[in-house]
Amino acid sequence: MPRPRRHLVLASLFLGVGCGALADGRQHDAGGAPCSFTPATDASDLAPGLIVGAEVLLPEGSRAGHGVHVRFNGGLGAVGEFDAVRAALPDAAVLDCRGAAVLSPGFVNAHEHPAYSHAFPDAGLNPGYVHRDEWRLGTDGALPLPIPERIVHAPGDARSAAILLAMELRHLLGGATTIAGPGGLPGVVRNIDRHQRPGDIELYDYEADVEVFPFSFQAVADLREECAGGPAHRFARRTADDLAFMAYVPHVGEGRKASCAARAEVARYLRRVQRRDRRYALVHGVATDRQDYAVMREFDVTLVWSPRSNLALYGETVDIAGALPSGVRIALSTDWSPSGSFHMREEVRCARRAAAAVGAELPADTLWRMSTVHGAYALGLEDRLGAIRPGLLADLVLVAHAGGDPHDAVLTATHREVLAAWIGGRALLLSETLPESLGAGRCVALDGMAPRVCGVLSGFGLSPATFAKHVAGSVPVNDTTRQAPCEPPP
Ligand SMILES: [Zn+2]
Numbered sequence: 001m002p003r004p005r006r007h008l009v010l011a012s013l014f015l016g017v018g019c020g021a022l023a024d025g026r027q028h029d030a031g032g033a034p035c036s037f038t039p040a041t042d043a044s045d046l047a048p049g050l051i052v053g054a055e056v057l058l059p060e061g062s063r064a065g066h067g068v069h070v071r072f073n074g075g076l077g078a079v080g081e082f083d084a085v086r087a088a089l090p091d092a093a094v095l096d097c098r099g100a101a102v103l104s105p106g107f108v109n110a111h112e113h114p115a116y117s118h119a120f121p122d123a124g125l126n127p128g129y130v131h132r133d134e135w136r137l138g139t140d141g142a143l144p145l146p147i148p149e150r151i152v153h154a155p156g157d158a159r160s161a162a163i164l165l166a167m168e169l170r171h172l173l174g175g176a177t178t179i180a181g182p183g184g185l186p187g188v189v190r191n192i193d194r195h196q197r198p199g200d201i202e203l204y205d206y207e208a209d210v211e212v213f214p215f216s217f218q219a220v221a222d223l224r225e226e227c228a229g230g231p232a233h234r235f236a237r238r239t240a241d242d243l244a245f246m247a248y249v250p251h252v253g254e255g256r257k258a259s260c261a262a263r264a265e266v267a268r269y270l271r272r273v274q275r276r277d278r279r280y281a282l283v284h285g286v287a288t289d290r291q292d293y294a295v296m297r298e299f300d301v302t303l304v305w306s307p308r309s310n311l312a313l314y315g316e317t318v319d320i321a322g323a324l325p326s327g328v329r330i331a332l333s334t335d336w337s338p339s340g341s342f343h344m345r346e347e348v349r350c351a352r353r354a355a356a357a358v359g360a361e362l363p364a365d366t367l368w369r370m371s372t373v374h375g376a377y378a379l380g381l382e383d384r385l386g387a388i389r390p391g392l393l394a395d396l397v398l399v400a401h402a403g404g405d406p407h408d409a410v411l412t413a414t415h416r417e418v419l420a421a422w423i424g425g426r427a428l429l430l431s432e433t434l435p436e437s438l439g440a441g442r443c444v445a446l447d448g449m450a451p452r453v454c455g456v457l458s459g460f461g462l463s464p465a466t467f468a469k470h471v472a473g474s475v476p477v478n479d480t481t482r483q484a485p486c487e488p489p490p
Contacts, residue, residue: 037093037434048072048089050094051082051089051094051095052070054068054097054101055101056068056103057104057105059369067082071425074424075391095434100400103398104398105395108176108372109171112333112336113335114168115151116148117338119337120475124145125312128142128315131254131261132313133220135313137218153185153203159470161185162460162467166476170478173429175343177396186199190385193207193211194208208247210379212251214248215268216235220259223260226260227264245278252282253266256316270295281303288323290326293327301328302329303331304375304378305332305333307320308334308347309340309484311487312339313339316489319358320354321358324361329374333375338484342480342483347371350486374386415451415478419434429454430443431450432450439454441459446477448478
């Protein structure tokens with residue numbers, strides 16, 4: 001696995017060992033490249049790390065001409081005015097992109113189904129469903145949608161590795177350095193879920209209760225009598241009583257506002273959160289209303305919003321015009337490729353469309369917060385990731401910036417504008433304008449995407465050619481043409 005090699009790789013990179021650094025150790029490329037690179041000096045026995053100079057997006061606002069110290073161990077060190085950071089760390093390598101790039105924390109995608117997110121939308125996908133149970137189970141005569149093949153990584157299995165790698169690279173290219181949900185591939189994007197199987201320990205960086213439907217896997221059937229005016233249903237199986245972790249991130253109210261079952265799920269969940277015994281999030285919540293947002297705000301419940309998947313399945317999404325002014329914390333997420341956005345930047349695009357359709361203002365810095373700090377908060381990980389702050393993990397994206405709103409530059413970057421993406425200080429994506437010595441191992445070019453992929457493929461026994469062969473039928477790393485539609489109701 002690539003991850004255990006991290007420290008050795010970083011130490012040698014930052015010392016410029018074997019990296020083909022330029023003889024005078026100064027400019028990497030004067031020919032219009034956005035950044036200049038200066039290798040670390042090896043004058044001391046301390047691991048000096050890397051200083052990145054750029055416009056830096058901090059939780060408190062954007063800072064031009066800032067420097068961020070990526071420490072040798074994958075954490076963030078000093079953050080401050082570029083010259084001051086450089087003076088404090090004279091031996092560090094320097095990637096100076098001031099005036100040409102924005103540095104942001106990677107997006108935290110708070111809700112995904114990585115094991116299934118290789119699949120295209122089914123031909124039967126339509127926005128006519130009333131509740132999740134209809135497309136999952138065919139309840140009430142609805143057309144069930146096929147559940148895609150579940151891809152689980154088995155060491156030595158190149159096919160599963162390639163398919164999951166394509167899924168994670170797609171999210172990384174789309175700005176996400178963390179995805180929460182069951183499955184994935186160890187050592188690439190940061191995965192969050194609950195360890196349950198052998199192998200999970202190296203897959204999940206942190207644990208949270210993210211996998212479950214809190215009340216039932218067939219809520220419509222269970223609630224039928226209650227919804228017909230009968231007595232309140234008592235659920236036999238209460239996954240919500242079997243929680244292990246600080247953060248709980250379940251599907252709740254995934255159905256139209258007109259769905260009694262979806263409304264009943266929301267009502268039960270919002271009673272549960274009043275225990276204030278852990279971090280609560282509410283995924284989808286299509287059936288939530290303005291009174292619910294007031295309760296969620298009071299009890300610190302994050303709304304995890306996946307507008308594309310909501311619109312593609314239910315023809316509606318949360319009352320975003322009510323949610324935004326309510327002050328409820330909102331985190332964006334993609335859900336999964338069969339009905340959701342292929343990556344976070346596409347989710348941002350859909351969120352903008354959904355907000356515009358109801359006349360709601362959704363500024364770039366709000367969307368950026370929904371994609372970073374709020375996602376981390378939903379997972380209870382705001383002291384680990386989701387922001388650029390000393391002591392947090394160096395999960396970063398660097399994008400070219402030719403002017404305009406810096407948050408917007410990060411939210412809308414094309415693959416050609418992605419200069420680098422680091423996870424735990426390892427640069428897994430690297431523009432060809434940057435020296436390969438910055439990468440987390442050997443960098444290779446893959447078809448259809450501009451930045452090179454560093455230090456990843458060979459660890460899974462893959463070459464660009466075998467990778468391409470195995471992923472031929474999966475959602476591509478960089479092509480959203482077959483993504484589910486994002487069509488808000490008129
Ligand atoms: Zn989901």
